[in-house]
Amino acid sequence: IPESEESCPVCGDRVSGYHYGLLTCESCKGFFKRSVQNNKHYTCTEQQSCPMNRTQRKRCPYCRFQKCLAVGMKTEAVRADRMRGGRNRFGPLYRRDRQIKLQRADYQTNVAPYRIKMETTIWHQSPLTPHDHYPAEGLTSLPLPYSEQLPLTGHPQEKCHMSFDYHTASTSHAMHRTVSETYTTRSTQASSSNANIVDCDPDHASPLGPFSSFLTPNFLDALIESEQDESQLCAKVLSSLQREQANRGKHDCLNTFSIMCKMADQTLFGLVEWARNSALFKELKVEDQMVLLQNCWSELLVLDHLYRQVTYGKEGLLFLTQAQIEVSTIISQAGVTLSGLVSRTQDLVAKLKALYFDRKEFVCLKYLVLFNPDVKAVLNRRQVEQTQERVNRALMEHTRQTHAGHADKFGQLLLRLPEVRSISLQVEEYLYQQMLHTKHN
DNA sequence: TACTCAGGGCCAATG
DNA sequence: CATTGGCCCTGAGTA
Ligand SMILES: [Zn+2]
Ligand SMILES: [Zn+2]
Numbered sequence: 001i002p003e004s005e006e007s008c009p010v011c012g013d014r015v016s017g018y019h020y021g022l023l024t025c026e027s028c029k030g031f032f033k034r035s036v037q038n039n040k041h042y043t044c045t046e047q048q049s050c051p052m053n054r055t056q057r058k059r060c061p062y063c064r065f066q067k068c069l070a071v072g073m074k075t076e077a078v079r080a081d082r083m084r085g086g087r088n089r090f091g092p093l094y095r096r097d098r099q100i101k102l103q104r105a106d107y108q109t110n111v112a113p114y115r116i117k118m119e120t121t122i123w124h125q126s127p128l129t130p131h132d133h134y135p136a137e138g139l140t141s142l143p144l145p146y147s148e149q150l151p152l153t154g155h156p157q158e159k160c161h162m163s164f165d166y167h168t169a170s171t172s173h174a175m176h177r178t179v180s181e182t183y184t185t186r187s188t189q190a191s192s193s194n195a196n197i198v199d200c201d202p203d204h205a206s207p208l209g210p211f212s213s214f215l216t217p218n219f220l221d222a223l224i225e226s227e228q229d230e231s232q233l234c235a236k237v238l239s240s241l242q243r244e245q246a247n248r249g250k251h252d253c254l255n256t257f258s259i260m261c262k263m264a265d266q267t268l269f270g271l272v273e274w275a276r277n278s279a280l281f282k283e284l285k286v287e288d289q290m291v292l293l294q295n296c297w298s299e300l301l302v303l304d305h306l307y308r309q310v311t312y313g314k315e316g317l318l319f320l321t322q323a324q325i326e327v328s329t330i331i332s333q334a335g336v337t338l339s340g341l342v343s344r345t346q347d348l349v350a351k352l353k354a355l356y357f358d359r360k361e362f363v364c365l366k367y368l369v370l371f372n373p374d375v376k377a378v379l380n381r382r383q384v385e386q387t388q389e390r391v392n393r394a395l396m397e398h399t400r401q402t403h404a405g406h407a408d409k410f411g412q413l414l415l416r417l418p419e420v421r422s423i424s425l426q427v428e429e430y431l432y433q434q435m436l437h438t439k440h441n
Numbered sequence: 442t443a444c445t446c447a448g449g450g451c452c453a454a455t456g
Numbered sequence: 457c458a459t460t461g462g463c464c465c466t467g468a469g470t471a
Binding site (some may be wrong): 016025026027028029030031034058061083084085086087088091 | 459460461462463465466467468469470
């Protein structure tokens with residue numbers, strides 16, 4: 001059933017089954033076969049980047065064949081002897097792929113919505129006071145640097161620097177407090193957001209919505225101001241880990257990898273909260289809020305991780321909130337999935353560092369990923385589209401103004417999003433495996 | 442052994 | 457004429 005939903009990665013047409021390595025449509029199957037069998041060499045009359053879709057795929061065989069190869073169609077699967085029927089060596093690959101897709105579908109439709117539902121229920125049941133919202137707030141008044149040692153088990157030789165230092169993550173917390181509070185203490189009935197926002201924000205009251213009175217140059221600033229301070233999120237994640245550890249005995253400690261999973265879990269919680277607190281997001285219908293979050297939660301998770309690595313991470317170290325782990329340790333001790341994930345991520349971190357990826361851009365990318373008009377079940381597509389375009393313009397403007405020396409930083413940033421998406425799918429897969437694994441114990 | 446499903450081939454339609 | 461793509465035939469691997 002799920003593969004009837006899939007569309008051909010080459011041209012977007014309906015998929016007819018696995019062909020030469022992956023799910024493709026019938027026409028691309030035939031095209032690829034003929035091209036390989038007859039050893040075709042096409043040429044492109046344009047810039048070798050012709051659009052590929054159902055109606056235009058015939059226009060440029062060169063670009064079509066390049067795309068076939070790019071998405072992973074395998075020339076080895078075309079038989080030189082033209083033997084018909086039977087099976088080839090890709091059989092097991094197809095089986096694995098099917099399994100993974102099933103798992104992913106199961107996770108997407110059962111687990112992720114459940115989580116989000118749970119979180120929204122909590123949200124609606126208890127209108128949050130600022131104090132509840134930041135359970136770790138007291139930590140900000142502690143003398144800095146505040147350090148603590150989390151007992152770790154697992155691999156005794158493993159050099160795992162688990163010292164917690166608020167100095168690095170803490171910035172001008174007090175400055176943003178007031179802004180954050182006005183947002184978080186609002187009634188959270190998102191469906192009637194307009195009235196609430198006008199109520200709480202008389203300065204910006206407008207019949208067209210809370211942001212319509214912001215002039216475009218201030219749009220991004222307004223977005224940034226409403227962002228929760230980084231240290232608050234870190235503190236929340238950490239305090240929850242400490243609670244978890246406190247509930248366990250001294251001799252029943254979490255190992256590093258469980259800690260990473262728990263961190264991801266808590267961060268996800270925080271990201272859902274982030275979205276639900278954002279004024280742009282509140283303008284959407286609750287139904288659309290749900291489907292958008294269900295679509296991008298893992299991408300947000302990856303983006304969040306990337307930003308933390310770029311800003312706080314040191315070379316060769318994986319920075320987890322306040323803990324640092326040597327990347328080489330993970331690569332050598334984790335399974336193939338996780339180590340692959342970590343190395344792909346670190347590659348991306350290096351690229352972003354080279355671009356001097358900043359906080360404003362990070363926030364913009366989060367919004368671009370969240371307001372994805374391509375999500376199938378979205379009701380008000382126009383609204384999502386407009387918001388995405390708006391953020392997109394803001395990002396373009398920002399990169400043009402503040403990074404004038406760096407040609408096309410805007411384009412470079414957008415080009416990283418497909419890789420983020422790809423990593424996020426792998427993350428979902430990994431988390432799903434972990435879930436099954438822990439369930440069986 | 443019956444069934445599956447990804448290979449190959451066929452051929453009307455298209456230009 | 458060459459190319460396309462929907463449909464059908466085949467047969468090794470699988471339950
Ligand atoms: Zn196709
Ligand atoms: Zn082309």
